[in-house]
Amino acid sequence: xxxxxxxxxxxxxxxxxxxxxxxxxxxxxxxxxxxxxxxxxxxxxxxxxxxxxxxxxxxxxxxxxxxxxxxxxxxxxxxxxxxxxxxxxxxxxxxxxxxxxxxxxxxxxxxxxxxxxxxxxxxxxxxxxxxxxxxxxxxxxxxxxxxxxxxxxxxxxxxxxxxxxxxxxxxxxxxxxxxxxxxxxxxxxxxxxxxxxxxxxxxxxxxxxxxxxxxxxxxxxxxxxxxxxxxxxxxxxxxxxxxxxxxxxxxxxxxxxxxxxxxxxxxxxxxxxxxxxxxxxxxxxxxxxxxxxxxxxxxxxxxxxxxxxxxxxxxxxxxxxxxxxxxxxxxxxxxxxxxxxxxxxxxxxxxxxxxxxxxxxxxxxxxxxxxxxxxxxxxxxxxxxxxxxxxxxxxxxxxxxxxxxxxxxxxxxxxxxxxxxxxxxxxxxxxxxxxxxxxxxxxxxxxxxxxxxxxxxxxxxxxxxxxxxxxxxxxxxxxxxxxxxxxxxxxxxxxxxxxxxxxxxxxxxxxxxxxxxxxxxxxxxxxxxxxxxxxxxxxxxxxxxxxxxxxxxxxxxxxxxxxxxxxxxxxxxxxxxxxxxxxxxxxxxxxxxxxxxxxxxxxxxxxxxxxxxxxxxxxxxxxxxxxxxxxxxxxxxxxxxxxxxxxxxxxxxxxxxx
Numbered sequence: 001x002x003x004x005x006x007x008x009x010x011x012x013x014x015x016x017x018x019x020x021x022x023x024x025x026x027x028x029x030x031x032x033x034x035x036x037x038x039x040x041x042x043x044x045x046x047x048x049x050x051x052x053x054x055x056x057x058x059x060x061x062x063x064x065x066x067x068x069x070x071x072x073x074x075x076x077x078x079x080x081x082x083x084x085x086x087x088x089x090x091x092x093x094x095x096x097x098x099x100x101x102x103x104x105x106x107x108x109x110x111x112x113x114x115x116x117x118x119x120x121x122x123x124x125x126x127x128x129x130x131x132x133x134x135x136x137x138x139x140x141x142x143x144x145x146x147x148x149x150x151x152x153x154x155x156x157x158x159x160x161x162x163x164x165x166x167x168x169x170x171x172x173x174x175x176x177x178x179x180x181x182x183x184x185x186x187x188x189x190x191x192x193x194x195x196x197x198x199x200x201x202x203x204x205x206x207x208x209x210x211x212x213x214x215x216x217x218x219x220x221x222x223x224x225x226x227x228x229x230x231x232x233x234x235x236x237x238x239x240x241x242x243x244x245x246x247x248x249x250x251x252x253x254x255x256x257x258x259x260x261x262x263x264x265x266x267x268x269x270x271x272x273x274x275x276x277x278x279x280x281x282x283x284x285x286x287x288x289x290x291x292x293x294x295x296x297x298x299x300x301x302x303x304x305x306x307x308x309x310x311x312x313x314x315x316x317x318x319x320x321x322x323x324x325x326x327x328x329x330x331x332x333x334x335x336x337x338x339x340x341x342x343x344x345x346x347x348x349x350x351x352x353x354x355x356x357x358x359x360x361x362x363x364x365x366x367x368x369x370x371x372x373x374x375x376x377x378x379x380x381x382x383x384x385x386x387x388x389x390x391x392x393x394x395x396x397x398x399x400x401x402x403x404x405x406x407x408x409x410x411x412x413x414x415x416x417x418x419x420x421x422x423x424x425x426x427x428x429x430x431x432x433x434x435x436x437x438x439x440x441x442x443x444x445x446x447x448x449x450x451x452x453x454x455x456x457x458x459x460x461x462x463x464x465x466x467x468x469x470x471x472x473x474x475x476x477x478x479x480x481x482x483x484x485x486x487x488x489x490x491x492x493x494x495x496x497x498x499x500x501x502x503x504x505x506x507x508x509x510x511x512x513x514x515x516x517x518x519x520x521x522x523x524x525x526x527x528x529x530x531x532x533x534x535x536x537x538x539x540x541x542x543x544x545x546x547x548x549x550x551x552x553x554x555x556x557x558x559x560x561x562x563x564x565x566x567x568x569x570x571x572x573x574x575x576x577x578x579x580x581x582x583x584x585x586x587x588x589x590x591x592x593x594x595x596x597x598x599x600x601x602x603x604x605x606x607x608x609x610x611x612x613x614x615x616x617x618x619x620x621x622x623x624x625x626x627x628x629x630x631x632x633x634x635x636x637x638x639x640x641x642x643x644x645x646x647x648x649x650x651x652x653x654x655x656x657x658x
Contacts, residue, residue: 002254013277026272029248033187040176050322069340083144099521147308147320185250206275262299304457342393354384466511474507
């Protein structure tokens with residue numbers, strides 16, 4: 001039996017179960033994963049075809065003749081490339097892509113916490129989690145093709161830090177008819193070589209048992225993701241001993257209370273042997289009823305789904321440009337190949353030759369100005385030669401081709417202006433912006449959907465920071481990034497800046513997000529740089545009109561819209577230089593202070609000399625005079641300190657340099 005009170009602290013719960021219990025769990029997990037995989041098989045088959053179409057995989061064609069034209073027009077490829085080119089800079093906003101937003105009434109302490117969290121997480125995904133940007137880059141290219149991709153966010157024990165991993169739809173099995181992603185059981189297909197498996201076993205993460213190799217140890221199986229793109233699976237030494245594992249994120253009742261708790265079960269896909277079981281919850285996620293029974297457990301999520309367009313037939317799957325453009329792209333390919341084949345037939349004529357015309361066998365070719373002798377009956381040679389009646393490429397097909405291309409561009413918003421082409425010399429700038437706005441209307445809904453997914457992923461990273469982030473690392477990052485004043489969009493100060501000290505706060509305190517939201521700094525309603533600059537220019541105009549807006553915040557947004565480097569450094573202004581009148585006044589004031597200082601030291605010396613000679617009346621007179629001088633110069637101090645300074649001055653018997 002598993003004890004729920006300590007289950008979430010165990011490195012591997014499989015060590016506490018019997019072989020029979022592990023076998024039943026492994027068999028159940030494999031059968032459930034296979035059933036889920038079967039439910040989505042049609043979607044996966046289409047997804048593989050779309051990947052081939054986008055990758056422009058070459059295929060031979062045997063009709064209407066061998067090696068006939070089989071050109072694939074890059075309609076889907078262009079849609080994916082242009083989507084990626086706009087999405088990456090639109091969603092990942094420069095060096096500070098993460099923004100911590102304060103909930104409720106703002107105060108200076110909350111503002112400082114939010115700024116520290118924003119700074120650290122921005123540095124974290126840009127530098128600390130080195131693969132995060134690369135994974136996001138790949139995701140935004142795959143997503144428009146198939147419509148669905150996943151990011152796995154987890155704490156990697158081997159790396160000792162947070163990790164991010166791209167998971168393709170073919171690698172994460174989810175039942176097609178699941179109604180709620182957060183409650184659905186997920187199966188992550190993982191591939192390991194022998195070395196990686198041994199590392200997990202020797203560090204205690206996996207049970208030390210023998211597993212079955214894929215394909216007899218001669219390379220990864222032919223059903224791997226590489227085959228779906230038309231490539232040959234690798235057979236080098238790195239994959240000579242590959243293992244295919246199922247990581248099942250599901251529900252099991254291991255404590256016998258009748259309620260199934262969320263666990264992660266890792267098993268070999270061939271032998272069904274379980275190698276690891278860990279709890280998929282934290283202690284704070286368990287809710288008890290009045291009788292002390294477990295009423296509900298909130299499972300910890302590791303996968304963030306990114307969707308392009310929701311699938312009307314499934315709550316957990318989505319549609320991509322492959323689904324929306326697949327049939328159109330196939331029709332374009334067919335028409336294009338027909339036009340090419342018609343041109344081939346027209347250029348290379350064929351036909352029938354009567355027996356009365358005797359020509360040498362084989363192909364007959366002519367040079368310009370050349371005549372060839374033909375044995376004939378003397379009748380008209382045209383009566384013995386009949387060329388096949390081949391028509392020129394159809395103009396109707398060409399018009400239909402253009403119609404389909406225009407329809408595809410409307411679906412993907414890949415118009416001439418979106419591709420950077422000049423719309424014309426006489427079109428007004430406002431008209432151009434309006435056309436761009438209309439053309440991007442399709443993308444706005446998609447960007448908002450991706451923006452929500454990115455917000456969910458950043459929240460997972462923040463939760464991992466709360467659990468695992470080391471204080472030394474947190475302090476070292478903030479030490480280098482938060483000196484003095486920093487800009488804050490939350491700040492209510494007149495200059496839009498707040499004071500930040502690097503030694504404030506701790507990771508546990510700062511990443512307690514009960515009063516804070518973590519979001520991307522990007523605006524999903526603004527896709528192009530032109531839109532971003534236009535919005536910033538509008539703020540500048542409002543400030544010029546004298547409206548009550550914060551100039552520092554506006555300046556920060558304008559610089560960010562222009563994608564200037566080191567925005568915070570640009571906003572840190574040096575102290576203002578004094579005017580000529582102020583400089584002259586300072587010089588005269590310094591001269592007066594110097595004269596008073598010299599007079600003060602002269603009188604100190606006289607006081608010291610009088611005190612040494614014990615001249616009582618004269619000493620009192622000098623002391624009164626010095627006190628008056630101190631009051632005039634603003635340098636009055638304690639009398640005991642004056643006497644000590646006088647004694648030192650008498651010992652030196654020299655006038656100090658001002």
